[in-house]
Structures are given as C-alpha cells and as structure tokens.
Amino acid sequence: MAMAFDVLAQPRSSADVDLLLDEVNASPFIGGWSRHELDHHLETESIRFVYEQEALAGVSAWIVFASGGWCELGPFFALDAFRGRGVGKLVIQIAVETNRDSKRSLYGVTKNPIVKAIFARHGLHETALMRLPLPVMTYLVRKMSPERIARNLRKLNADEHAAHFIALQEAHP
Numbered sequence: 001m002a003m004a005f006d007v008l009a010q011p012r013s014s015a016d017v018d019l020l021l022d023e024v025n026a027s028p029f030i031g032g033w034s035r036h037e038l039d040h041h042l043e044t045e046s047i048r049f050v051y052e053q054e055a056l057a058g059v060s061a062w063i064v065f066a067s068g069g070w071c072e073l074g075p076f077f078a079l080d081a082f083r084g085r086g087v088g089k090l091v092i093q094i095a096v097e098t099n100r101d102s103k104r105s106l107y108g109v110t111k112n113p114i115v116k117a118i119f120a121r122h123g124l125h126e127t128a129l130m131r132l133p134l135p136v137m138t139y140l141v142r143k144m145s146p147e148r149i150a151r152n153l154r155k156l157n158a159d160e161h162a163a164h165f166i167a168l169q170e171a172h173p
C-alpha cells in the first residue's frame with residue numbers, strides 16, 4: 001500500500017542531515033551543499049523535509065533574493081531509496097507553490113533532465129543565461145565565489161548542459 005508523505009520544516013534527527021549531505025555531495029547533479037548552507041536554510045525557514053514515517057525521503061529548499069521579489073528554487077533531492085516514487089515531483093511542487101503563494105518570481109538552474117521536465121510542467125520556461133532578468137543576473141554574480149566555482153568544476157558533467165528557467169510573478173514583472 002502506498003504511504004503518505006509528511007512535510008516538515010525541521011529534520012527529525014541530525015543523523016538524517018548527515019545522510020542527506022552525504023548523498024547530495026555524491027550526486028553529479030548538485031555542485032555541493034555544506035552544513036553551513038543547510039543551517040542557513042533552517043534559520044530562514046526556506047527548507048522542507050519530506051518523510052515517509054520515520055525515514056527521510058527528500059528535501060526541498062530555496063533562496064529568496066532581490067528584496068523578496070524572487071527566489072531560486074532548489075536544491076531538490078530524493079534520497080536513493082525513494083527514487084521514482086513521486087518524491088521529486090513533490091519537493092519541486094512544495095518550493096514552487098510556497099514561493100508563488102508569497103508572490104515571488106521563480107528562477108531555477110539545473111542539469112537534471114527530470115527537473116527540467118518538471119519545471120516546464122509548472123510553467124517555468126528555459127531562458128538563455130544572457131537573457132535572464134537583471135535581478136537574477138545580479139544575484140548570480142554576487143553568489144559567485146572561488147569555492148563555488150571549484151565545486152562546480154569538480155562536478156562538471158559534459159553530457160548535460162545547465163539550463164536556466166524562470167517564471168515571472170505578475171506583481172513583480
């Protein structure tokens with residue numbers, strides 16, 4: 001019988017966070033995620049943990065920028081043991097709906113073909129890097145650091161290109 005998933009603002013245990021960070025940092029699709037970054041999401045309430053009973057199944061996070069008018073969707077993650085059961089769709093839906101409810105425009109960047117398809121279903125459209133709106137460009141430039149560039153270079157995957165997606169919120173064109 002299919003189990004229902006619970007969506008929580010906090011992890012049930014620190015062991016869950018250890019497991020999550022180990023899996024995320026081994027994934028070719030995510031540049032890397034530090035405990036410090038995850039703690040920042042907890043402080044700013046921009047993260048949700050998806051559980052099936054006691055087991056952590058996935059995570060959804062986002063970063064608010066441009067004075068709250070925009071958010072970057074992600075990272076998203078379905079733990080290995082839960083892949084292919086709808087957790088990916090759920091974690092993306094959580095981030096999209098939470099931020100649309102807060103009247104934010106949405107930005108996402110991913111190399112993962114599954115995520116690209118789900119973004120498109122939520123009405124985000126792919127946009128060339130040089131055509132991204134100014135608030136997104138400014139955010140991306142500010143976000144760059146030597147550590148982040150090195151992390152991304154370590155995970156370079158020639159098979160898939162990073163695609164940028166946006167959806168404008170009407171209140172913040």
Ligand SMILES: CC(C)(COP(=O)(O)OP(=O)(O)OC[C@H]1O[C@@H](n2cnc3c(N)ncnc32)[C@H](O)[C@@H]1OP(=O)(O)O)[C@@H](O)C(=O)NCCC(=O)NCCS
Binds near residue numbers: 074079112
């Ligand atoms: C991307 C990810 C979150 C998807 O999680 P998931 O729980 O396996 O996905 P779902 O079960 O919700 O499936 C979503 C859709 O993708 C399809 N799908 C899932 N795995 C697939 C695969 N390996 N190949 C092709 N399609 C796949 C599903 O059939 C489903 O499509 P449908 O709605 O038409 O049925 C998960 O693979 C993951 O964590 N990957 C590594 C980290 C990552 O890439 N994160 C995103 C960075 S932005």
